[in-house]
Amino acid sequence: MKKLIIGTMLLATSMSIFADIDLRNGFNGKPAKSYLRTLKAGQRVSIDLGRSQYVEELLIFAEGRQSRFSFGKVYADGQEISTLGVPGFDPDYPVVVRGNVRRLEVVASANSKFKILDFKVFTTRKNYNSYHRVPMSQRANFSLDNWGKHTLDAVYELYYIMRDQGLISQDDFLTYIQPIKRAAVRTQASDNARAADSLKTYRKARELADALVDAQPIFDKVMSTLDRNLDSLAIDLMTIKEDISEKYDIDLEDE
Secondary structure, eight states, rough: OOOOOOOOOOOOOOOSSSSSSEGGGOOOOGGGGGGGSEEEETTTTEEEEEEEEEEEEEEEEEEEEEOOOOEEEEEETEEEEEEEEOSSSSOEEEEEEEEEEEEEEEEEEEEOOOEEEEEEEESSSSOOSSSSSHHHHHHHTTHHHHHHHHHHHHHHHHHHHHHHHTOHHHIIIIIIIIHHHHHHHHHHGHHHHHHSHHHHHHHHHHHHHHHHTTTTHHHHHHHOOOOHHHHHHHHHHHHHHHHHHHHHHHOOOOO
């Protein structure tokens, strides 16, 4: 599943590429209990969509079945796209996919036990909302999880616009875009499962900020074009970098 960018949400029922899938209703000839069940370490739930089709995002509802935190991994065509941190109640976990997928999987991590209460797959493309146009008063309350999701949205839009205009190579993708995507994905479990000021969360914030700093050659390419959409996306990503560095007191001046 090359060049896949990640995220999550869903609704409705049907196999159509344009339809949303709610596994409470069963899917592809299998009953709901095949998907909505308790997973122990190493066990998995797999959803075969029948053919590769566009998935915008997932929405997974789960609750822990033990006193300590449980964790799980979400995969799309074998590629890890998110980590779930599951406490003893039933939060919802949005997972951004934004790519063509045939198989989705949720796998319980070591020493974990949790129950999937609902699992929705959204297949309708979502309009992009510019980050730097979000009021500063609202952005001030963002967590690393919020920034990870906004980064995934922005870097997805940036990559595909640049690709369609012949402005980005496979080397550029591997060198600059993929590290941003990976760092953004790793943020998804941080604030859900740990305190926002924990050392692990700080390290993930640092990794994302550094990946955005290292992508400056991509932003330089954007600046050489006359495309307002690309300009806006570059501003979004650079604003996210500045907001993260300010909240986590990361000094990026000399990088």
